[in-house]
Amino acid sequence: MSRAALLVLADGRFPAGGHAHSGGAEEAVRTGRITDAASLESFCRGRLHTAGLVAAALAAAAALGCDPAALDAAADARTPSPALRTAARRLGRQLMRAARATWPGLELDAVAREFPRGVHQPVVLGLAARAAGLGAADAAHCAVYESVGGPATATVRLLSLDPFDATAVLARLAPEMDRTADTAVSAAHRVRKGGPDELPAASAPLLEIGAEAHAARPVRLFAS
Amino acid sequence: MHLDHSLPLPAPAVGADAHRPGGARRALRVGLGGPVGSGKTATVAALCRVLRDELSLAVVTNDIYTREDAEFLLREAVLPPERITAVETGACPHTAIRDDISANLEAVEDLEDAVGPLDLVLVESGGDNLTATFSRGLVDAQIFVIDVAGGDDIPRKGGPGVTTADLLVVNKTDLAPYVGSDLARMAADAKAARAELPVVLQSLRSEEGVRDVADWIRARVAAWTA
Ligand SMILES: Nc1nc2c(ncn2[C@@H]2O[C@H](COP(=O)(O)OP(=O)(O)OP(=O)(O)O)[C@@H](O)[C@H]2O)c(=O)[nH]1
Ligand SMILES: [Mg+2]
Numbered sequence: 001m002s003r004a005a006l007l008v009l010a011d012g013r014f015p016a017g018g019h020a021h022s023g024g025a026e027e028a029v030r031t032g033r034i035t036d037a038a039s040l041e042s043f044c045r046g047r048l049h050t051a052g053l054v055a056a057a058l059a060a061a062a063a064l065g066c067d068p069a070a071l072d073a074a075a076d077a078r079t080p081s082p083a084l085r086t087a088a089r090r091l092g093r094q095l096m097r098a099a100r101a102t103w104p105g106l107e108l109d110a111v112a113r114e115f116p117r118g119v120h121q122p123v124v125l126g127l128a129a130r131a132a133g134l135g136a137a138d139a140a141h142c143a144v145y146e147s148v149g150g151p152a153t154a155t156v157r158l159l160s161l162d163p164f165d166a167t168a169v170l171a172r173l174a175p176e177m178d179r180t181a182d183t184a185v186s187a188a189h190r191v192r193k194g195g196p197d198e199l200p201a202a203s204a205p206l207l208e209i210g211a212e213a214h215a216a217r218p219v220r221l222f223a224s
Numbered sequence: 225m226h227l228d229h230s231l232p233l234p235a236p237a238v239g240a241d242a243h244r245p246g247g248a249r250r251a252l253r254v255g256l257g258g259p260v261g262s263g264k265t266a267t268v269a270a271l272c273r274v275l276r277d278e279l280s281l282a283v284v285t286n287d288i289y290t291r292e293d294a295e296f297l298l299r300e301a302v303l304p305p306e307r308i309t310a311v312e313t314g315a316c317p318h319t320a321i322r323d324d325i326s327a328n329l330e331a332v333e334d335l336e337d338a339v340g341p342l343d344l345v346l347v348e349s350g351g352d353n354l355t356a357t358f359s360r361g362l363v364d365a366q367i368f369v370i371d372v373a374g375g376d377d378i379p380r381k382g383g384p385g386v387t388t389a390d391l392l393v394v395n396k397t398d399l400a401p402y403v404g405s406d407l408a409r410m411a412a413d414a415k416a417a418r419a420e421l422p423v424v425l426q427s428l429r430s431e432e433g434v435r436d437v438a439d440w441i442r443a444r445v446a447a448w449t450a
Contacts, residue, residue: 017326020314094326157315221289223312223327 005132008102009125010142012149017094021087022154022222023047023147027210029158030217037165040155044148044173048180050204052147054078055122056140056184057199061191062126063139068111068119074196075120081208083215085120087224093118099128107131136188140181148173154222244336251282251342252448253332254441255321255358257385258369260351263395263428265293267369268346270434271441272302279343279445282307282335284328286320288350307339317350318357325362332362343445354383365444367437371396376405379413387417391424391440398427 008014025043028034034043058071079085096118100108108131111119118124122143129139152166183200190198211224244250256264268283275281283303285293287310294310297303309331313320320328332345347363349356358366368389370378373396379386386392392414400407407425414423424436 013323015324015326017324019316019319019324020312020327022314090327090330094330097326097329154314219290220312221315223314 002133006129006134006138006142009128009132009134009138010145012153014098016098017091018146018150019153020223021091021150022158022224023051023150024207024210024214024224025151025154026158026220026222027214028151028206029155030214031210033206034151034155034159036159037161037169040152040161040166041169041172044151044169045176046204047151047207048144048148048173048176050202051207052144052177053180053184053200053202055125055147056143056181057187057191058120058122059126059129059139059143060136060181060185060188061196061199062123063129063134063136064126064188064192065130066188066191066196068123068127069114070196071123071126071199072115072119074199075123078199078201078203079120079208080203081211083224084208084211087211088120088122089118090223091118091121092124095121095124095128099124099131103128103131105131136185137181140184140188141177144177144180144184145170148177158221244340248341249449251280251332251336251340251345252365252445253345253347253363254444255347255349255363255366256369257321257349257352257356257358257366257389258393259353259371259374262351262369262371262374263393264348264351264369265296266428267367267393267395267434267437268348269297269300269302270428271346271438272297274434274438275344275441276303278442280339280341281344281346282339282342283309284331284335284345284347285310286313286317286328286348286350287311288313288315288317293348304339307335309335313350317352318355321347321349321356321358321362323359325359328362343449344441354378354381354385357384357388364448365390367391367393369393369395372400372405372407372410373403376407376410377413379410379417382417386414389421391422391437392418393437394423394425396427396429397425398429 028043034040096112126139155161156163156166187200287293291310294308297308311327311331336342366389368385
């Protein structure tokens with residue numbers, strides 16, 4: 001297992017399309033739920049323990065070699081908003097391209113061939129981790145970090161928030177990210193025996209509703 | 225050994241691959257970048273009108289926070305709607321054309337799948353600064369569009385767009401008398417900054433319009449398909 005490979009995959013500059021998405025932060029800013037560093041932290045904490053936890057468990061299960069098609073269906077069932085499902089598949093397809101170019105391998109090729117329109121991004125993240133020689137815990141950590149890193153970066157742009165304050169939010173959430181990743185990895189191990197129903201199904205209704213409202217807006221900076 | 229060709233191959237992982245999954249040559253991709261309001265969309269529209277009867281073409285726009293460029297092209301009916309796609313760039317137009325080209329590559333490939341085979345795809349960047357250039361993984365050639373009203377010292381200031389683009393277009397020459405821009409100086413500075421690389425001075429309000437740029441594109445397409 002290579003710690004450096006984990007940094008490559010987790011780097012916000014990894015070219016997989018994430019920069020155009022705010023993880024729901026744009027809608028939260030627009031509706032006044034994120035106004036400063038404190039409310040950004042609350043938003044990120046909520047996202048971490050809901051969408052972040054589910055994404056991490058999906059990624060960890062995929063990294064363990066669970067069936068991507070079953071995980072993709074489980075992700076659908078845990079994502080009520082059609083706009084979010086579309087965004088997750090689009091990001092999954094983009095990550096698949098980047099991962100195949102970065103860590104070429106037959107397994108990624110096979111999933112790309114089977115799902116030309118993409119599978120949910122966390123599933124691809126787990127497969128990418130596998131291709132990079134990483135494990136379930138690495139994949140889960142990438143997923144939880146992404147679940148809060150995306151909104152934090154987007155909020156810096158949307159509110160002209162002080163970037164040091166935004167980064168401090170992420171640092172304060174680090175212990176919670178670790179615990180969430182651990183929970184996700186445990187669930188992923190249960191999925192190996194018990195199937196995808198063992199995946200957590202935590203959800204944040206406001207994230208789902210916000211994603212639908214955001215998708216309908218004619219003027220927006222971020223794709224989701 | 226017999227290779228099994230019955231399985232459909234997945235799309236090549238690398239964007240710069242010159243071939244489609246089936247093995248056919250993909251469309252030539254030309255990027256148009258440059259500062260806000262210099263005339264990128266107007267140039268794309270004019271190119272579509274001139275070239276659409278001789279080439280199979282499509283357009284990807286990168287709007288910053290609206291779909292205005294795509295909507296302008298749709299309103300002007302320069303191409304059928306299924307040949308125009310808008311990509312959202314998350315507040316960073318240069319990232320989407322240079323550092324992380326995923327969404328644009330996907331848009332280009334989806335267009336080829338949906339309405340292909342295509343000879344040419346034009347990719348318009350959202351208006352940006354003088355350092356914004358396209359990745360070679362996304363486009364085969366790039367045009368940098370500046371205008372005379374943005375200041376006649378821009379060719380002298382240089383920057384990657386002005387100095388390295390495959391074609392530099394100095395647009396809106398009709399406005400030069402009104403904004404006090406010295407066209408001869410702009411042309412001389414551009415030549416000095418670009419050595420052998422070509423420069424076109426154009427006014428889309430004139431009779432010739434986009435003619436020189438269209439000729440340049442024709443030559444690129446001919447070389448691409450040769
Ligand atoms: N006078 C004059 N106006 C022009 C010319 N070319 C474009 N324009 C006008 O300049 C304005 C901006 O043109 P666009 O084509 O929208 O510029 P753009 O580079 O696509 O702008 P962004 O996408 O917003 O960066 C429009 O009002 C055009 O009609 C020209 O050659 N002469
Ligand atoms: Mg434009």
